[in-house]
Every structure is written in C-alpha cells, then in structure tokens.
Amino acid sequence: MENRYEGAKRRYEELGVDVEQALEKLVKVPVSIHCWQGDDVTGFENSGEALSGGIQATGNYPGKARNFEELTADFEKALSLIPGKKRINLHASYAVLEPGERADRNALEPRHFEKWVEFAKRNNIGIDFNPTFFSHPMIRDNLTLSSPDETVRRFWVEHGICCRRISSYIAQQLGSPVLCNVWIPDGYKDIPADRLSPRLRLKKSLDEIFAEELPGVIDCVESKVFGIGMEAYTVGSAEFYLSYAASHPGVYDLLDNGHYHPTEMVSDKIPSLLAFFDKVPLHVTRPVRWDSDHVVLLEDELKEIAKEIVRNDALDRVLIGLDFFDASVNRISAWIVGTRNMQKALLYALLQPAEKMKELQDKAEFTELMMLSEELKTLPFGDIWEHYCDTQHVPATKVWFEEVRQYEMDVLSRRG
C-alpha cells in the first residue's frame, strides 16, 4: 500500500499539491454525526407519538436501537470505523430520564443529558444540539413557535430556552462550543390567507429564545422549502431565516442541502454566506426528488460543497453536520458510509491545486481550467484515502463492512 501511496503522492505533487499538508488538515476537521440515523429519529420518549413535522424515515431494516445503551453501543461501533475527528449531534428527544421520571420538552434540564456528556468524554468527542419541535402532542395544526395559540407558542419557546441552557451546560462540561440549531416544521398544506403573521410570531419567539446570553452556545436557525403535508407554505423560509441571522449577531443561518429547490445548490450558497458570516453551519444530506434524507454518497454536489469549504480556507468556519436517516439499510453502515463520504469529499477538495485553478479563472484561461478539473478526477485519489485510513488505524476498504456484518450477527439480530 505504501508504494501505491508514494506513487499517488508523486502524481499530485506534479500538479503542485502538497499531499502531506492536505492530510494534516483533514485529520483536524470535525464532522458532527447525527445520533438520529441510529433509531430512525425515534428518540427515547416512548410517548407513542409517530414521527411528525413533514419528515419521514422509510424502511424496516432490523436491529434499530431502542434505548440509550443500544444507541451508544451502535454509535461507538461506527466511531471505531470512521477516521478523523468526530462530534455527535443530539436532538432534545434523546434526553435520558430516570426510570419512572417524567419531564416534558419544556422542562428538560442539563442533568437529562449527563449520560451523553459522559459518553462524549469517554469517546473524546464534542456534542451539538437541537431542540425537537416535532413528534409531540403540543404541535397544533402543524404549528409550534409560530402558533396563534399563545399556550402552544409559549410551550415551544420554553423548550427552546431549555435547550440553549442544556447546550451551554454541555459546552462547559466538554470545553467545546455546542451548535444549537432551531428547526421547526411550521407550515400550511394549502394556500394561506396570511403569510406575514406566522412569521412575525416566529420572529417574536426566536427573540424570546435567544434573549439569554449563554457561554459556549453557537445559535443557528435552519430553513426549509417545504415538508410533507405542508407543501404550500413554510413559516421558516430561506429568506426569513437569512434575514433573521443577518440582523441578529451571534445567530447563524444553517444550510441543509435537502431544503431547497432541486436546482438550487448549497455549494453556491456557502461562499455567499462566508462573505457575511464568520460561521456557516451545514446539514449535509442527499435529497432524492425531495428532502428524502438518503445516506450521503460521494456525488458531484458533495464534492462541490467540500471544494467551497476548502478553497475558501473555511475549514474552521463551516461547521459540518450530517442529517440523513435511512431505515432500509444497516444503520451503522449508513453512518459509516455517509461520514466517510463527507471526509472523502473533503480530501478530494484538499487535493486540488486551488490557487492554480483560481489563477486560471482570473486569467480567463477556461480551456486549461476545464482540462485540469477533468484530469484531477482520474488521479489515484483512492490510494491517498487508503493511506489516510491506515494512519488513522481504521480499515481502508470494505474490511470495515465485515466488522459491521459481524456486529449485526452478534448484536443487532438479537434485538426484538
């Protein structure tokens, strides 16, 4: 393998790419892996509430995690087969309560996430956080923070406030900032009579949620074009949240690449936001015809997203999180494939002679730029990736899958 690595390295060096430096950068980039792939966004509340909010996890692959112990065991298995720096992204619905204890979403406390803090410390990873504004009986007429019913709106504001306090506690415990992301499903199935009032109520709710200064919390808001059952109107639209973030220092606009019209590209939005914000949080997913949240594959748009992060020197400004949930395949495999693909895309981008390519663009040498971009596609990228995995002590190729299969036989297949 080392021979293949040395040969591949030479090929890249001929184009002016510093491979060692690329690998040194890659190993430091944290990817926040969402816990919710492990149980199809079910959470630990056992409330009997179905997944709501216009999102869907489809499939019935056996062995899904049913509690904290199973979810963390599965996550640790995935972590052991993914190179580089990792974080875990939690939803509030994954609070760990004492047996018999009840705490509704507006009464959650830091102590309900103590086990997650211990888990993160044990695995030397950071945590990110999301209030959960779906799958709950206090969602009335598909509305939460924008509800005209003050009892409903207040309940969800309280939930948002709890979640920011929990995020701050976690940040202090781990010595690492926590990204706290507000996504709400609010919208209407059919043409609304009033598009402004729900947005003004959402604005008021956000102001109330963000009022408290909390150390260690990076706040962000996530827009969406539509959800299932709310096709005509989404309160938290792209323009709404971008304007909110732009006018509220310290609140960032999270880009989820499943949340736009199919021909709109998040790769193009990243540099636009970098021009105005010091941080750009991401949810990387794979939309197939809609926000289907398929497992992230090494596709052109993923590579383009990675290129925008790398060539704009924004590896520490773009906060990379994943957001997919496929219930039709082994869930641990889904985590590994999706996360490794994000990392492969970053490596692919790091192995581009970015400065030379920018120069060609500025000199209007578009023919040479096209040639170079295409030649880069067939360089021995895989040999560099395999070497990287080797240095990180994780299996480079599908050997990792044999481990997942074994775990499936030993652990997952025994779950009811």
Ligand SMILES: C[C@H](O)[C@H](O)[C@@H](O)C(=O)CO
């Ligand atoms: C679980 C959801 O995917 C998540 O909270 C949100 O980020 C989203 O993308 C909803 O479509």
Ligand SMILES: [Mn+2]
């Ligand atoms: Mn998302």
